[in-house]
Amino acid sequence: MDKKLQGYIDKLNKLNFKEMYNGDFFLTWEKTDDELEAVFTVAEALRYMRENNISTKVFESGLGISLFRDNSTRTRFSFASACNLLGLEVQDLDETKSQIAHGETVRETANMISFMADVIGIRDDMYIGKGNKYMHEVVDSVTQGNKDGVLEQKPTLVNLQCDIDHPTQCMADMLHIINTFGGVENLKGKKVAMTWAYSPSYGKPLSVPQGVVGLMTRFGMDVVLAHPEGYDIMPEVEEVAKKNAAENGGSFTKTNSMAEAFKDADIVYPKSWAPFAAMEKRTDLYAEGDQAGIDALEKELLAQNAEHKDWCCTEELMSTTKDGKALYLHCLPADINGVSCKDGEVEASVFDRYRDPLYKEASYKPYIIAAMILLAKQKDITGTLEALADKATPRHFGE
Amino acid sequence: MDKKLQGYIDKLNKLNFKEMYNGDFFLTWEKTDDELEAVFTVAEALRYMRENNISTKVFESGLGISLFRDNSTRTRFSFASACNLLGLEVQDLDETKSQIAHGETVRETANMISFMADVIGIRDDMYIGKGNKYMHEVVDSVTQGNKDGVLEQKPTLVNLQCDIDHPTQCMADMLHIINTFGGVENLKGKKVAMTWAYSPSYGKPLSVPQGVVGLMTRFGMDVVLAHPEGYDIMPEVEEVAKKNAAENGGSFTKTNSMAEAFKDADIVYPKSWAPFAAMEKRTDLYAEGDQAGIDALEKELLAQNAEHKDWCCTEELMSTTKDGKALYLHCLPADINGVSCKDGEVEASVFDRYRDPLYKEASYKPYIIAAMILLAKQKDITGTLEALADKATPRHFGE
Amino acid sequence: MDKKLQGYIDKLNKLNFKEMYNGDFFLTWEKTDDELEAVFTVAEALRYMRENNISTKVFESGLGISLFRDNSTRTRFSFASACNLLGLEVQDLDETKSQIAHGETVRETANMISFMADVIGIRDDMYIGKGNKYMHEVVDSVTQGNKDGVLEQKPTLVNLQCDIDHPTQCMADMLHIINTFGGVENLKGKKVAMTWAYSPSYGKPLSVPQGVVGLMTRFGMDVVLAHPEGYDIMPEVEEVAKKNAAENGGSFTKTNSMAEAFKDADIVYPKSWAPFAAMEKRTDLYAEGDQAGIDALEKELLAQNAEHKDWCCTEELMSTTKDGKALYLHCLPADINGVSCKDGEVEASVFDRYRDPLYKEASYKPYIIAAMILLAKQKDITGTLEALADKATPRHFGE
Known part of the structure; x- marks a missing residue:
C-alpha cells in the first residue's frame, strides 16, 4: 500500500x-x-x-x-x-x-x-x-x-x-485553507474576514457568507462578519457561529467596517450578498405573485447597494492584512473592477495575483x-x- | 447458480x-x-x-x-x-x-x-x-x-x-397486475375496468386506454372499456381487443356508464383521454396550419369535457368494486381532486391509499x-x- | 494479433x-x-x-x-x-x-x-x-x-x-475519398471541384470550402475552387492551398464557372457559402450591435445569392464529369431541389444516387x-x- x-x-x-x-x-x-x-x-x-x-x-x-x-x-x-x-x-x-x-x-x-x-x-x-x-x-x-x-x-x-x-463550496474553501496553512493544527487564532462587497447585480444568495461563518468558526479561528448596516444574514446562522466559536476556542464578531475586518486578517472573503430581510420580503412577494412589488424592491435594493461602492477589496485594504498577504478567497465568479463591471467586489490587480490559488480553491x-x-x-x-x-x-x- | x-x-x-x-x-x-x-x-x-x-x-x-x-x-x-x-x-x-x-x-x-x-x-x-x-x-x-x-x-x-x-407503460402495468395477483394463472375471469375520467386539461393521448385494452384482453380477463358518448378510441384497436378476447377466453365489452364498469371490478384504470375523432380532426387542422380551427376545437372539447365531471374515481365507486378493494392503476401523473386541480380523475383519499402500489407499478x-x-x-x-x-x-x- | x-x-x-x-x-x-x-x-x-x-x-x-x-x-x-x-x-x-x-x-x-x-x-x-x-x-x-x-x-x-x-469534416471527407479510390497512392492527378452552389439560406460558414482546399491540395490532386464573383474565401487559406499544391505536385486553380470546374472532375463538392468579405462585415456589425446594418446586409446578400440559382449540381453537369461518375461529396445536410427547398445545391436524382456514399462519408x-x-x-x-x-x-x- x-x-x-x-x-x-x-x-x-x-x-x-x-x-x-x-x-x-x-x-x-x-x-x-x-x-x-x-x-x-x-x-x-x-x-x-x-x-x-x-x-x-x-x-x-x-x-x-x-x-x-x-x-x-x-x-x-x-x-x-x-x-x-x-x-x-x-x-x-x-x-x-x-x-x-x-x-x-x-x-x-x-x-x-x-x-x-x-x-x-x-x-x-x-x-x-x-x-x-x-x-x-x-x-x-x-x-x-x-x-x-x-x-x-x-x-x-x-x-x-x-x-x-452552501456546504460543497465552503468545504472546498476550507480544504483550500487547510492545505494553504499546512494543516488544521495551524489554524487556531487565525483571523478570517467574511465581508460584504459591492456588486452592481441584485440579490446574490446568502448561502456563502452563512456557510462560511457556520463552518469556519469550528476551527478555533477568529471569524469576523462585516457588512454595511442592513445587510444582515439569517439570525439563526449567527447563533450557530456564536455557539461554534464558544465551543472551539475562537471567536465570532460583527462589524460594519470593512477596514476593521481586514485589519491583520489572515484570510479575507469579500463578496456581495443581499440583505436577509429583503430576501425574505422578496420570497413573500413572489408567493403573492406581486410583480410590481418585486420590481419596487429591486429598485430600492439597487439604490441601497449603490451607496456602498466603497466596499471593495482594494490593494490598499489588502496591504492592511497580516503581512499584506492575507489569503484572498472567492466562490467565483467575482465582480472585478474594470473587468466584469465598472465597480465591483475586488480590484483587478488583487484578483489577478490570487488567480491560481482561487482556481485551486475551486478544484477541491x-x-x-x-x-x-x-x-x-x-x-x-x-x-x-x-x-x-x-x-x-x-x-x-x-x- | x-x-x-x-x-x-x-x-x-x-x-x-x-x-x-x-x-x-x-x-x-x-x-x-x-x-x-x-x-x-x-x-x-x-x-x-x-x-x-x-x-x-x-x-x-x-x-x-x-x-x-x-x-x-x-x-x-x-x-x-x-x-x-x-x-x-x-x-x-x-x-x-x-x-x-x-x-x-x-x-x-x-x-x-x-x-x-x-x-x-x-x-x-x-x-x-x-x-x-x-x-x-x-x-x-x-x-x-x-x-x-x-x-x-x-x-x-x-x-x-x-x-x-404505449407498450412500455402497459407492460409495466401488466407486470404489476401479475405480481399483485400472484401470477398469470390467477388472472382468468378477473374484471378490468379501463374507464374514462374527467380532467380539466385538454387532449390527453389515447395510447394508454388503447394499449390497455389491446394488452389486457390477452390474459383471459373480462375487460370493460367505459367512456361517455363521443369519447371513442381508435376502432382498429377495439377490433384487436375483441379478437384477443375471443382467442383467450375472456371478454371485451363497452359501456357508457362508469358505475357499470366499476361494479365488481378487480382492477380499475380511470383516466382522461381525448375523443379519437377530435384528435384526428386536430391532426388535420395542424397539417393545414389552421390555428383558429384548433382554438375552436379546443374550446368545443373543453365544453364537452366539462359535462362529464361526474366521471371521477370516488370512494363511493371504489366501494362497489370486488370486496371494495379493486387494484387502482394509473400511468401518473393523475389529476387528483383538490390536489392538482379542483375536479379531476380521482378523489384524494383513493389516490393516497394506492400511492405505494402506484409507485411500484411505475418502478417496473x-x-x-x-x-x-x-x-x-x-x-x-x-x-x-x-x-x-x-x-x-x-x-x-x-x- | x-x-x-x-x-x-x-x-x-x-x-x-x-x-x-x-x-x-x-x-x-x-x-x-x-x-x-x-x-x-x-x-x-x-x-x-x-x-x-x-x-x-x-x-x-x-x-x-x-x-x-x-x-x-x-x-x-x-x-x-x-x-x-x-x-x-x-x-x-x-x-x-x-x-x-x-x-x-x-x-x-x-x-x-x-x-x-x-x-x-x-x-x-x-x-x-x-x-x-x-x-x-x-x-x-x-x-x-x-x-x-x-x-x-x-x-x-x-x-x-x-x-x-472544419478539420473533422474534411478529414472524414478525405478518408472517404482515400477508401473510394483504393488508397492515397491512387489520388495523384485526380481532379477535385470544390464549388459554390446556390442555397436559399443565408450566411453558411466558409470552413468547409476552406478546409477542403487546405487539405485536398496535399495529395497531389488538381483542386479547383469555383464560385461566382464576390464569393471569395479567406485569402490566407488560398495561400495555404497554393503552397500545398506547389509542394505536393498537384495544382490549385480558381474559376468563376461551375461548368469548367465540373468538366472531367473525379470528385465534386458543390456547396453554398457566404462571401468572406460579407462575413467579415457581419462580424463587425455584430460587434457594434448594429442590427439595422445586419438586416440590410442580409437583404443584400440574399439578393446577390438569388442571382446565382444556376449554380446547382444538375444531372447535366454531373454528366460532364469523368465518365459521368464523379464522386459527389457533401457535409450534409444538403439543400436539395424540390425536397428541402425549391431551388438548392443539388438535383434530387443526383443526391439520391449518392445517398449511400454520402452516409458512409459521414460515418468516418x-x-x-x-x-x-x-x-x-x-x-x-x-x-x-x-x-x-x-x-x-x-x-x-x-x-
Whole structure:
C-alpha cells in the first residue's frame, strides 16, 4: 500500500462517521467534527488516487440526478465530475423539459426519478425559507420510497446550495485553507474576514457568507462578519457561529467596517450578498405573485447597494492584512473592477495575483462532492479505498 | 447458480422469442404471447440481479438515443435508467438544439445519429396517424443503413409512446397486475375496468386506454372499456381487443356508464383521454396550419369535457368494486381532486391509499424497457444472463 | 494479433507523430503529412476494432466537454460517439444554462469546467476572426492551468468547426475519398471541384470550402475552387492551398464557372457559402450591435445569392464529369431541389444516387474525432492498440 494513501486510511480509522452511511448532506453544522474531517480526508484520498491514475469507480451503473433551480456552470460541472469519477451517469432533471411544474407533487417526482438513482444533487438557493425545506421534502420522499420497497436504494442527497448553506463550496474553501496553512493544527487564532462587497447585480444568495461563518468558526479561528448596516444574514446562522466559536476556542464578531475586518486578517472573503430581510420580503412577494412589488424592491435594493461602492477589496485594504498577504478567497465568479463591471467586489490587480490559488480553491469541489457521496454510500469506506488501491485499475489506460 | 435466477432462465428456455433478435418493439399486439412473456421474464431477472448487486452491463460503450416530441419526466428517466443499467449512454436528440426541423429528412437524421447507437427510444404521441408511422420510418431508415454498410449495427427501436400504443407503460402495468395477483394463472375471469375520467386539461393521448385494452384482453380477463358518448378510441384497436378476447377466453365489452364498469371490478384504470375523432380532426387542422380551427376545437372539447365531471374515481365507486378493494392503476401523473386541480380523475383519499402500489407499478418500467432492448440485442439471452450471474461483477462495488 | 490490425500498427510505427502527444487539433495545415496519416490510420484501426467487437475504452472515467456556439445534430452526435467509444462521458457546456455569457472570462470558465476533462470539443464558426481565436484562448487557459497545478491533466482541444477550418469534416471527407479510390497512392492527378452552389439560406460558414482546399491540395490532386464573383474565401487559406499544391505536385486553380470546374472532375463538392468579405462585415456589425446594418446586409446578400440559382449540381453537369461518375461529396445536410427547398445545391436524382456514399462519408467522422483524441492523450498509441487487442474485451458482451 502506498504510504500517502495509507495515511488517509489510518486517519479515517480514527474517526467516527458511521452515522453518515445512508445519510445525506444538508448543512455543515448538522455534522460532527469527525464527520467533516472524514469528508476532507476522503476528498484528499480520491484526489491522490486520481492523480496517480487509480480508478475510483465504485459503480458499474447508476444515475446521479441533478436538479438546478438556478443557472450554474461551476457547480453543474463539479457535480458531473464527482459522479463520473465514481461511475455514476448524470441525468439532469430539467424543469423546462419535465412536468414537475405541472402540478406534480414533490414526493411523486422524487420517487419517479430515483428508481436507479444513487445520488441527487440539488441547487435551490433563490428563495429564503424554501430551498432547504424542498431538499428535506425530497429526502423524506425517497426515504419513504425505499422503506416501502418502491426504491431499491435510497439515493443520498447532496446540497449543492440552498437558502441557508452552501456546504460543497465552503468545504472546498476550507480544504483550500487547510492545505494553504499546512494543516488544521495551524489554524487556531487565525483571523478570517467574511465581508460584504459591492456588486452592481441584485440579490446574490446568502448561502456563502452563512456557510462560511457556520463552518469556519469550528476551527478555533477568529471569524469576523462585516457588512454595511442592513445587510444582515439569517439570525439563526449567527447563533450557530456564536455557539461554534464558544465551543472551539475562537471567536465570532460583527462589524460594519470593512477596514476593521481586514485589519491583520489572515484570510479575507469579500463578496456581495443581499440583505436577509429583503430576501425574505422578496420570497413573500413572489408567493403573492406581486410583480410590481418585486420590481419596487429591486429598485430600492439597487439604490441601497449603490451607496456602498466603497466596499471593495482594494490593494490598499489588502496591504492592511497580516503581512499584506492575507489569503484572498472567492466562490467565483467575482465582480472585478474594470473587468466584469465598472465597480465591483475586488480590484483587478488583487484578483489577478490570487488567480491560481482561487482556481485551486475551486478544484477541491468535485472531490468534496464525491467524498460526500462515498461516505453516504459505502458501508466500509476504508475497505473500499484499500480494495481500489489493490486493484489499481488505471483511470486512463496506457498512460 | 442462484435458484430464483435459474427459474427465470428455465422459463425463458421454454419460450420461443427468437424473432425478437434484431427486431423492434412497436405494439404489443404485434408480439406473440411467448414474446410478451419473455419481456416480463427478462425484466424480472434484471430486477432481481440489480437487487442482488449483480451488474447487468452488457455494453462497454454504445449510445441510447432518446427522441421526445413531448415533455416527459418519467419516461425520460425510465429510458435513461434502462440504458444505464445495460451500459449505454443516453444522448438526447433535442429538436430545439438540432437541425431536424430544418428540412432534414427522417432517413438522413436517423442514420446520422446512429453510427454508434444500439437503441433508439421515441415518444411521439401527439398526432393521430403520425407517431407510429414516424417510428416505422426511423426503423426502415436504420435497417437500410445497416444493410448498406453505413451502420455497423441496427439500433433497436423502443416505442416509448405513440399515437396507437404505449407498450412500455402497459407492460409495466401488466407486470404489476401479475405480481399483485400472484401470477398469470390467477388472472382468468378477473374484471378490468379501463374507464374514462374527467380532467380539466385538454387532449390527453389515447395510447394508454388503447394499449390497455389491446394488452389486457390477452390474459383471459373480462375487460370493460367505459367512456361517455363521443369519447371513442381508435376502432382498429377495439377490433384487436375483441379478437384477443375471443382467442383467450375472456371478454371485451363497452359501456357508457362508469358505475357499470366499476361494479365488481378487480382492477380499475380511470383516466382522461381525448375523443379519437377530435384528435384526428386536430391532426388535420395542424397539417393545414389552421390555428383558429384548433382554438375552436379546443374550446368545443373543453365544453364537452366539462359535462362529464361526474366521471371521477370516488370512494363511493371504489366501494362497489370486488370486496371494495379493486387494484387502482394509473400511468401518473393523475389529476387528483383538490390536489392538482379542483375536479379531476380521482378523489384524494383513493389516490393516497394506492400511492405505494402506484409507485411500484411505475418502478417496473425501466426494467421492461431494458428487457425489450436486451431481447433485441442479445442472440443468446439465457447464455448472457448465465454469464453475467457467473461473473457476478458487483453493480455497486464494496456493498 | 489480427493481420489487419497489425497492418495499422505497422503503418503507425513508420510515422512520426510524437508532437501530437499532449497537443491539440486546430487546422489541418498545422499538421505534418505523417500526423494526418496517423489520424487516418488510428481512425481505421478504431473502426476495425469496433466492427470486430473489441472495446477501445481507454478511460475508466473522465469527461468530454462539448461547447457548441451553433446548433448541430451531426457534429454533436459524432463527438458524443467518439467520446463514448473511448470511455469519456459528454458534458455539454450549454451557454444558455451556464453563466458564460455573464461576464466570465474565458480563462476562468475553461479551468472551471476542466478539472476532470480529457477533451474539449468546440464548434464556433459564426463570426470570422473569432472562432479559431477563441479556441486558442481556451487551450492557452487550460495549458496554463495544468502548468500551475490547477488541472491534473491538460484536456486536448478538438476543433469541431471554426471560422477557418472544419478539420473533422474534411478529414472524414478525405478518408472517404482515400477508401473510394483504393488508397492515397491512387489520388495523384485526380481532379477535385470544390464549388459554390446556390442555397436559399443565408450566411453558411466558409470552413468547409476552406478546409477542403487546405487539405485536398496535399495529395497531389488538381483542386479547383469555383464560385461566382464576390464569393471569395479567406485569402490566407488560398495561400495555404497554393503552397500545398506547389509542394505536393498537384495544382490549385480558381474559376468563376461551375461548368469548367465540373468538366472531367473525379470528385465534386458543390456547396453554398457566404462571401468572406460579407462575413467579415457581419462580424463587425455584430460587434457594434448594429442590427439595422445586419438586416440590410442580409437583404443584400440574399439578393446577390438569388442571382446565382444556376449554380446547382444538375444531372447535366454531373454528366460532364469523368465518365459521368464523379464522386459527389457533401457535409450534409444538403439543400436539395424540390425536397428541402425549391431551388438548392443539388438535383434530387443526383443526391439520391449518392445517398449511400454520402452516409458512409459521414460515418468516418466519429472515428476521426476519436483518433484525434487518442493521438493527443496516449503516449504510446501502438502499445495501447496492441494491449486493447490482447485484452479483447467485447464492446457488446454476449454477441
